Structure formats: structure tokens, C-alpha cells
Amino acid sequence: MIYQGVYRRMPSLWCRLHSTYVKKMRYLSELKEDDVFCKQAQNSGTFYLFHNLSPFLQKVGSKYLAPQISVAEIKMALGRFKENEKIIEDSVLIGCSDECMAYFALDLGSLEKSAIESEFKGSFTELRKAFFQLDGRDAPLLSSAQALLRWHDTHQYCSKTGQPIKKNLAGSKRVCHTNGIIYYPQMSPAVITLVSDGSRCLLARQASFPKGMYSALAGFCDVGETLEETVRREVAEEVGLEVESLWYSASQHWPFLNSSLMIAYHARVQPQQTKININKLELEAASWFSLEEVVEALRRGAKSLKQENGNFSFYVPPKWAIAHQLIQEWVKQQQSVPV
Ligand SMILES: NC(=O)C1=CN([C@@H]2O[C@H](COP(=O)(O)OP(=O)(O)OC[C@H]3O[C@@H](n4cnc5c(N)ncnc54)[C@H](OP(=O)(O)O)[C@@H]3O)[C@@H](O)[C@H]2O)C=CC1
Ligand SMILES: [Mg+2]
Numbered sequence: 001m002i003y004q005g006v007y008r009r010m011p012s013l014w015c016r017l018h019s020t021y022v023k024k025m026r027y028l029s030e031l032k033e034d035d036v037f038c039k040q041a042q043n044s045g046t047f048y049l050f051h052n053l054s055p056f057l058q059k060v061g062s063k064y065l066a067p068q069i070s071v072a073e074i075k076m077a078l079g080r081f082k083e084n085e086k087i088i089e090d091s092v093l094i095g096c097s098d099e100c101m102a103y104f105a106l107d108l109g110s111l112e113k114s115a116i117e118s119e120f121k122g123s124f125t126e127l128r129k130a131f132f133q134l135d136g137r138d139a140p141l142l143s144s145a146q147a148l149l150r151w152h153d154t155h156q157y158c159s160k161t162g163q164p165i166k167k168n169l170a171g172s173k174r175v176c177h178t179n180g181i182i183y184y185p186q187m188s189p190a191v192i193t194l195v196s197d198g199s200r201c202l203l204a205r206q207a208s209f210p211k212g213m214y215s216a217l218a219g220f221c222d223v224g225e226t227l228e229e230t231v232r233r234e235v236a237e238e239v240g241l242e243v244e245s246l247w248y249s250a251s252q253h254w255p256f257l258n259s260s261l262m263i264a265y266h267a268r269v270q271p272q273q274t275k276i277n278i279n280k281l282e283l284e285a286a287s288w289f290s291l292e293e294v295v296e297a298l299r300r301g302a303k304s305l306k307q308e309n310g311n312f313s314f315y316v317p318p319k320w321a322i323a324h325q326l327i328q329e330w331v332k333q334q335q336s337v338p339v
Pocket of ligand 1: 188190192215216217218219220221252254256257258260262282317321322323324
């Protein structure tokens, strides 16, 4: 680590030499490497609170806000609840401001929920319930915070020795002090693929989806697979089609159910090989949709209209889901094709 410590020794020179983004990334990297530096940052940083993995939120109209709480306020509240301040060291580093003020996430699951809610005037709300009403900055911050807190909660012991493993202060790893094994937070990579035959796109639904919602095909990567192989396998497994070509779109950390890294692709099948053979173990339904139907679904948003025959008009995932972005891209691309 060539840059280790430079920020602390010459902060003004450092700030002049580097862009805000580089400065922030180097600062965060130092906090992950150095517990003493991280401890100082905890004493001047701000905190996002959780209770058994539900974030602390305040509702303003139809939106949820995730308030940042200062360490002083937390210490005061801990004093009132007769809780040891050491609990602050259980927090995990989740980012920093442009001015390099560190953000931490702290789960206060050991304290009484209602007492903290009335102390800070808000409520611990399931992330799934609030996710789509959070603003563009809070949603990814809270979802990575929740993933990190969950990983620490479920990885308390060394799987080789059975001994407790200790978190570094930033929460970027845990170490077994009997054999030196370092455990890093794990992610599950999953692909999500919007299949097209050139004029229509294929959307599917699992039985667990809200009524009427259709999405792109998704599936977890198997060990040893490339992402391209996962796309081809999942499309073959779930709808019985063979992918002819594919291209990458974007990626997204997805907190549900247990947090995965979604890697999004567009894929094409040959127009003459489009007969869907759906795997009923994984999907409830899958169909080809025309451009007009998809445009109408995007316009309608997450409102599932019950039709006279008892079926629901279909709709697509909300705008922060990467599936939505894939569908939007497909629509744009179709609309730009000369007729
Ligand atoms: N952001 C977005 O726009 C969207 C995100 N998604 C997400 O994509 C992810 C994958 O989609 P899904 O269709 O469910 O995946 P799959 O098609 O791979 O099917 C899920 C099944 O795979 C098995 N599985 C294999 N590896 C894992 C793992 N690492 N974690 C969990 N289950 C695993 C489980 O089966 P078993 O229990 O039998 O072992 C599970 O029930 C989900 O997390 C889903 O929430 C989906 C659609 C849209
Ligand atoms: Mg799937």
C-alpha cells in the first residue's frame, strides 16, 4: 500500500493533488487497512442505524429518508439505555462524504426497538418495504450496509477451527487469530438477461412475484462458470431456448433475498427458434411481449389492473431494479431501428 498514511500526514497536499473521487476511495481504503485510523473516524463519523437488519427511517410524505446520526447523539442515547459504548465498534464502514467524513452502519438489535425509535423519531422499517421509496443515494448505501451487517452476523466462527473470528474495525474482513485465516464478505453473482427475438422480448414471472409483475430471466452463477455460460444455461433451463448472441449492459447490488451482485445482459435468440418451453419448477409463466405492450407496461408503472377475466395486466419491475433498465434499453433500441 504505497499511499498508506499519506492522507493523514499531508491532508492539504493530498486534497490539491487528487480529484474528490480518488481522495474518497484512498481514504476509505486506508480506513479498511488501519484500525486506529478507523477508530478516529468512528469518533467523528455519522451512523445509519439498523435493528435486526431493518434500517432506521423517517417517512416524509410518500418517501423514506435515512437519517445520519452523529456519534455524539448515539453515545448520549447509549448512556440513557445503560448500554456500553463499545457497541459502536460493531459498526461497519459503508462510505464517506466528499469531505471525507466516514459513514458507518450500526445494528442496535440488542436494544429495545421502540425506545430507539422514540429517541430518534423514526422507525425501523423492512428494507423490502422501503426500498423503492428511498432516494437515489440512500437505496444503494442501505442495501450494501445491510448485506455487510448480515454477513458479519452470520459469520462469527472460523469454519476450520470453530473459534470465534474477529472483525476489523471497518468491517471489511474477519480474522481467525488461531490460524490467521482471513474471511472476506461474500457475494453471490447472478445474471439477469433480457431475451429478444429481434422484435419481441421475453418476460417471465416466478410464483413468488407480486401479482401481474413480469421480469427478465435471472439465475445464480454456478462455480466455475463464466457469466456468458450462466446466461446461456439459465435461458436454456428456464425457457428452453438457445442464446445466439449476448452483450453486457450493467450491474447492480441487489439486497433481496440475501444480497447478490446482479450482472445484466441482453441476449438474442434466432427469430425462427422462439417456442418457449417453460420450466415449471422455476417459473410460473413466460411470454413474448411486443414493443407496444412493453411501452404500455412501462407507462402504467407498478399498478396491476385486474381485468374482467380475473387476470392481471402485466407490469415490469420498478425503475431502480436493473431489470427495468434492461427493458428501457430494449425499448430505446427497438424505437431506434428504422422500419
Ligand atoms: N434486480 C432485479 O431487477 C432482479 C433481481 N432478481 C434477483 O436475481 C436473483 C436470482 O434469481 P432467481 O431466479 O431466484 O435465481 P435462480 O434461477 O438461480 O433460482 C433460484 C434458486 O437457485 C438456487 N441457488 C443457487 N445458488 C444460489 C445462491 N447463491 N443464493 C440463493 N439461491 C441459490 C436456490 O435453489 P435451492 O434453494 O433449491 O437450492 C434458489 O431457490 C434473486 O436474488 C432475485 O431476487 C430477479 C429478477 C429481477
Ligand atoms: Mg431464475
